Amino acid sequence: xxxxxxxxxxxxxxxxxxxxxxxxxxxxxxxxxxxxxxxxxxxxxxxxxxxxxxxxxxxxxxxxxxxxxxxxxxxxxxxxxxxxxxxxxxxxxxxxxxxxxxxxxxxxxxxxxxxxxxxxxxxxxxxxxxxxxxxxxxxxxxxxxxxxxxxxxxxxxxxxxxxxxxxxxxxxxxxxxxxxxxxxxxxxxxxxxxxxxxxxxxxxxxxxxxxxxxxxxxxxxxxxxxxxxxxxxxxxxxxxxxx
Numbered sequence: 001x002x003x004x005x006x007x008x009x010x011x012x013x014x015x016x017x018x019x020x021x022x023x024x025x026x027x028x029x030x031x032x033x034x035x036x037x038x039x040x041x042x043x044x045x046x047x048x049x050x051x052x053x054x055x056x057x058x059x060x061x062x063x064x065x066x067x068x069x070x071x072x073x074x075x076x077x078x079x080x081x082x083x084x085x086x087x088x089x090x091x092x093x094x095x096x097x098x099x100x101x102x103x104x105x106x107x108x109x110x111x112x113x114x115x116x117x118x119x120x121x122x123x124x125x126x127x128x129x130x131x132x133x134x135x136x137x138x139x140x141x142x143x144x145x146x147x148x149x150x151x152x153x154x155x156x157x158x159x160x161x162x163x164x165x166x167x168x169x170x171x172x173x174x175x176x177x178x179x180x181x182x183x184x185x186x187x188x189x190x191x192x193x194x195x196x197x198x199x200x201x202x203x204x205x206x207x208x209x210x211x212x213x214x215x216x217x218x219x220x221x222x223x224x225x226x227x228x229x230x231x232x233x234x235x236x237x238x239x240x241x242x243x
Contacts, residue, residue: 001202002031003227007210008234011118013087013154017049020089022237024050025057030207030232030239037194038062040185044086044153048093062192064185068096068153069177071103076173077149081108083142086153088113110147112138114154121156122214124221127163135160135167149173159222207232209239 004027006012012020024046028039039061041047041054047065055063068090073082082104090096091111100109117138120131139150150172152158158176165174189195204227208215212229219227232239 001204002034002036003204003206004031004232005206005208005210005215005229007122007208007214009209010122011087012043012045012049013089013113013118015045015089017089017093020046020049021053024054026237026239028054028058028061032058032061034205038064038185038189038192040064040066040181042066042155042181044068044155045089048090048095051095062188062194064181064188066155066177066181067099068151069175069180070099070109070151072177072180073149073151073173073175074103074107076175077107079146079148080106081110081142081145081147081149083110083112083139083147083150084153085112085114085117085138085150085157087118088115090153110142110145112142114138114157117160118154118156121159121222122218124218126160126222131160132163132167135164139164139168143168143172147172149175152176206230209234 006023006027009023024041031039041051041063044066047067051063051065068084068086091113117134120128120134125131148171152161152174158178161174161176186195204225206215206227206229208229209232212231215229216227219225232241233243
């Protein structure tokens with residue numbers, strides 16, 4: 001598994017679709033140069049802004065995207081009220097509007113862009129008082145209005161799910177789309193004959209456009225994974241391993 005963290009450009013949420021497309025296209029080229037056979041766009045914002053264009057730009061490459069789990073939330077809710085926690089770019093995207101049109105009929109959706117939450121998670125403040133305060137400000141008005149299902153619409157947010165569960169209590173369903181994305185990734189690999197069928201041990205190789213020590217710290221803190229990070233650099237819109 002190759003993992004690329006574009007920490008030099010975080011957060012993607014406030015950026016334009018054109019800018020996000022330029023970043024993700026070059027990251028795709030970088031991963032393909034290193035042997036990737038399938039690309040998971042592991043970011044709701046990047047999926048919303050760039051996935052269709054990436055598929056057009058790289059027609060021979062299978063892509064799997066991330067989308068807010070509006071459909072399972074609509075099925076799960078008992079009160080008919082669902083909260084979506086996502087970035088501004090995701091909430092304002094055509095892809096998200098399409099999800100709402102297809103699956104959110106008959107339910108009331110509460111949205112919050114969670115400004116500043118990604119930066120707190122990147123800083124490792126997974127249980128810090130400021131993170132707790134931000135989350136309370138986001139979800140308490142939703143809970144007061146009867147929301148019983150919350151969608152984690154950003155791939156950073158599952159890392160604060162334990163804190164969120166503590167705040168909202170046991171009667172609120174929290175939906176993380178990542179497990180479904182992992183299952184779909186395996187399905188696409190099998191469908192295309194790309195999956196390794198033997199029992200050999202896999203490996204993880206991590207790249208970052210930011211500080212490798214920061215990614216290593218976050219990997220250990222949030223995932224419990226030891227992932228020595230390799231630094232890459234943006235040079236005039238292109239990625240290079242050379243400093």
